[in-house]
Amino acid sequence: MKYILILGATSDIAAATAYEFARNGFGILLAGRAPEKLAVIEKDISSRFEVPVSSHLFDAEDFAGHASFFAKLPHRPDVTLCAFGYLGEQEKGQNEWEEAQRIIQVNYTGAVSVLNIVANSYAEQEYGAIIGISSVAGERGRQSNYLYGSAKAGFTAYLSGLRNRLAKKGIPVLTVKPGFVRTRMTEGLPLPKPLTAEPEQVGKAIYKAFRSKEDVIYTLPVWKLIMQNIRMIPEGIFKKMNL
Amino acid sequence: MRKKLANWGNYPVAEAEVRSFQFRDELEKAINSFSGNLIARGNGRCYGDASLAANVLSTLKYNHIHSFDVEKGIVCCEAGVTLDDLLKVIVPKGWFLPVTPGTKFITVGGAVASDVHGKNHHKDGSFSSHVHEIELLNGESELIKCSPGHQPDLFAATCGGMGLTGVISRVTFQLKKIESSYITQKSIKARNLDEIFDLFEANESYTYTVAWIDCLGKGKDLGRSVLLAGEHAGSEELNEKQKKNPLYIPDGRKLSIPFNLPAITLNPLSIKAFNFAYYNKQLSREADGLVHYEPFFYPLDSILHWNRMYGSRGFLQYQFVLPVEKSREGLIRILEKISDKKKGSFLAVLKLFGEQESLISFPKRGYTLALDFPVQDGIFEFLNELDEIVMQFEGRIYLSKDARMQQELFWKGYPNAEKFQQIVNKYNPEAKFNSMLARRLSILP
Numbered sequence: 001m002k003y004i005l006i007l008g009a010t011s012d013i014a015a016a017t018a019y020e021f022a023r024n025g026f027g028i029l030l031a032g033r034a035p036e037k038l039a040v041i042e043k044d045i046s047s048r049f050e051v052p053v054s055s056h057l058f059d060a061e062d063f064a065g066h067a068s069f070f071a072k073l074p075h076r077p078d079v080t081l082c083a084f085g086y087l088g089e090q091e092k093g094q095n096e097w098e099e100a101q102r103i104i105q106v107n108y109t110g111a112v113s114v115l116n117i118v119a120n121s122y123a124e125q126e127y128g129a130i131i132g133i134s135s136v137a138g139e140r141g142r143q144s145n146y147l148y149g150s151a152k153a154g155f156t157a158y159l160s161g162l163r164n165r166l167a168k169k170g171i172p173v174l175t176v177k178p179g180f181v182r183t184r185m186t187e188g189l190p191l192p193k194p195l196t197a198e199p200e201q202v203g204k205a206i207y208k209a210f211r212s213k214e215d216v217i218y219t220l221p222v223w224k225l226i227m228q229n230i231r232m233i234p235e236g237i238f239k240k241m242n243l
Numbered sequence: 244m245r246k247k248l249a250n251w252g253n254y255p256v257a258e259a260e261v262r263s264f265q266f267r268d269e270l271e272k273a274i275n276s277f278s279g280n281l282i283a284r285g286n287g288r289c290y291g292d293a294s295l296a297a298n299v300l301s302t303l304k305y306n307h308i309h310s311f312d313v314e315k316g317i318v319c320c321e322a323g324v325t326l327d328d329l330l331k332v333i334v335p336k337g338w339f340l341p342v343t344p345g346t347k348f349i350t351v352g353g354a355v356a357s358d359v360h361g362k363n364h365h366k367d368g369s370f371s372s373h374v375h376e377i378e379l380l381n382g383e384s385e386l387i388k389c390s391p392g393h394q395p396d397l398f399a400a401t402c403g404g405m406g407l408t409g410v411i412s413r414v415t416f417q418l419k420k421i422e423s424s425y426i427t428q429k430s431i432k433a434r435n436l437d438e439i440f441d442l443f444e445a446n447e448s449y450t451y452t453v454a455w456i457d458c459l460g461k462g463k464d465l466g467r468s469v470l471l472a473g474e475h476a477g478s479e480e481l482n483e484k485q486k487k488n489p490l491y492i493p494d495g496r497k498l499s500i501p502f503n504l505p506a507i508t509l510n511p512l513s514i515k516a517f518n519f520a521y522y523n524k525q526l527s528r529e530a531d532g533l534v535h536y537e538p539f540f541y542p543l544d545s546i547l548h549w550n551r552m553y554g555s556r557g558f559l560q561y562q563f564v565l566p567v568e569k570s571r572e573g574l575i576r577i578l579e580k581i582s583d584k585k586k587g588s589f590l591a592v593l594k595l596f597g598e599q600e601s602l603i604s605f606p607k608r609g610y611t612l613a614l615d616f617p618v619q620d621g622i623f624e625f626l627n628e629l630d631e632i633v634m635q636f637e638g639r640i641y642l643s644k645d646a647r648m649q650q651e652l653f654w655k656g657y658p659n660a661e662k663f664q665q666i667v668n669k670y671n672p673e674a675k676f677n678s679m680l681a682r683r684l685s686i687l688p
Contacts, residue, residue, distance in 0.1 A: 010266075012304070036266070036268060037266050040266060040267070040307050041307065043308070043309055043310060044307035044308050044309070047308035047309070047311040047332065048308060048311075048332050184264075184265055187262065187263060190244060
């Protein structure tokens with residue numbers, strides 16, 4: 001049996017991706033900070049699919065604990081999905097270092113810390129697959145969320161480098177840029193319908209991309225076009241825009 | 244941010260603040276995040292204003308299955324799990340919903356709050372007859388459990404109580420054992436109302452019965468209809484191909500009506516079955532068949548957003564039940580009125596309910612008829628006239644379908660309404676949970 005480790009398993013996108021892998025016969029290792037929530041998801045997946053599911057405490061910001069966390073898992077996961085993230089509040093982060101630090105630590109430092117360990121393990125055994133959920137916000141810094149965006153930009157670059165390194169070992173690294181998704185994180189925001197994916201769509205897109213060993217996906221293809229255009233706007237104009 | 248929100252009839256439209264929650268420990272916080280009272284809402288498949296208010300707590304993301312006992316067929320799940328979602332889990336294991344309405348796109352919380360009924364009401368009662376336990380958060384932020392034996396007043400007022408006793412959190416209920424996902428079906432034509440009444444009574448041994456009735460039939464054709472009767476097919480009744488995968492469920496690819504069409508007064512669901520029997524293939528009075536449960540129970544679910552067929556003003560569904568001894572006379576009066584004024588849906592759904600003792604649930608022994616009316620000039624006056632007839636014949640209207648009934652009809656039609664109101668006040672003393680429907684009918688201030 002193959003297993004997937006889901007880091008940050010209580011988010012909408014993570015749970016939807018867990019469903020897809022469980023439906024396709026993967027055992028599920030759920031990891032996150034809130035044991036009660038993990039237990040709810042564990043029971044839910046066990047009720048729906050006939051695959052083994054277990055929960056493991058994991059804190060993205062507890063860097064020192066990452067190595068023993070990975071070593072103590074009951075199964076060496078065949079696939080690792082890094083799905084945790086923290087949107088935070090841009091304005092708060094501009095004024096309070098704690099908020100800014102948290103945004104950077106969860107979205108970038110924590111991800112690097114744990115994936116370094118996973119990557120080394122996979123490189124050594126010359127087997128495995130890594131999926132990272134980054135963001136379109138990382139493609140260009142905008143005044144409304146550049147703290148989050150810059151951390152995700154770092155994560156995107158990290159995944160790109162990791163892919164370059166691990167390609168030689170036959171280990172695929174998939175970067176996922178979901179665009180707008182109807183999740184709790186975006187609740188109440190006036191998201192344009194054609195640009196907004198449901199978490200279930202994202203889960204399906206991730207599984208499909210994993211199977212076909214893609215490198216980078218936008219879960220809704222329209223986002224690829226949008227981001228190409230946003231990247232092409234000259235900086236002199238971009239800096240005057242309200243984005 | 245407030246947005247326009249309507250239920251399945253697209254009437255009325257509320258300006259609502261909608262928030263959701265995903266885990267039980269977020270429920271109380273979500274409730275307290277609103278200023279003022281609120282109502283819980285599932286998938287918005289009730290037709291009127293039962294789950295509308297200025298503040299709406301969506302349960303759609305609160306949709307985890309807590310346990311599924313495959314041996315005993317007992318499920319415990321959160322309120323936001325849809326029947327569609329559950330069927331995908333339970334059918335492959337040889338279980339079916341104990342009761343299902345005509346759409347699978349409702350939530351379990353909604354099934355309890357509306358105490359939904361199905362084609363097997365005369366045999367199996369309504370949804371609440373199969374509920375072992377409900378967990379809900381009451382108006383004093385207490386997470387409490389109730390069942391027919393424990394806090395029975397709360398249980399009774401929550402089943403069919405339209406969310407007014409609190410937010411339903413988890414529901415534990417019993418499923419029905421099946422050998423296959425197929426239904427053996429019989430359809431019988433009836434030339435008039437007396438014939439269809441006889442057919443209903445003669446076929447009460449069938450688990451599932453329902454009829455499509457032609458509302459435009461006049462004189463000797465008044466009540467012209469088709470009875471559909473069905474049973475879950477045993478594995479030996481399947482053909483060779485079906486036997487290979489007796490619990491098959493199809494992939495859910497759907498047609499959708501992407502925008503509102505100009506209003507037309509046809510109900511595509513009923514027309515299909517009716518035309519089939521009367522005008523197309525069925526030449527004899529009676530026909531048998533073996534069909535998958537999907538088209539048998541959910542013929543309209545294959546067209547997502549069929550409600551848009553009624554245009555942007557929306558439509559009203561009028562579903563009433565009359566006591567069995569008064570059903571014949573009352574239905575004749577109502578059908579004559581509809582065919583005279585050419586107001587109603589061309590076709591409508593008729594069903595004979597079994598006995599049911601309940602506090603505030605809709606079903607009771609007698610015939611129930613469900614009709615669609617597009618919102619257009621004069622329709623509210625016309626429905627007020629129908630209300631008078633329903634009242635005169637001691638009938639009542641289904642709250643889940645209603646958007647406009649006169650207050651008097653509610654308080655007369657539901658003899659336990661005052662008792663229900665007292666229990667609501669006990670568990671929801673400050674009307675923290677309140678809806679447009681509850682205000683319109685003066686159940687809550």
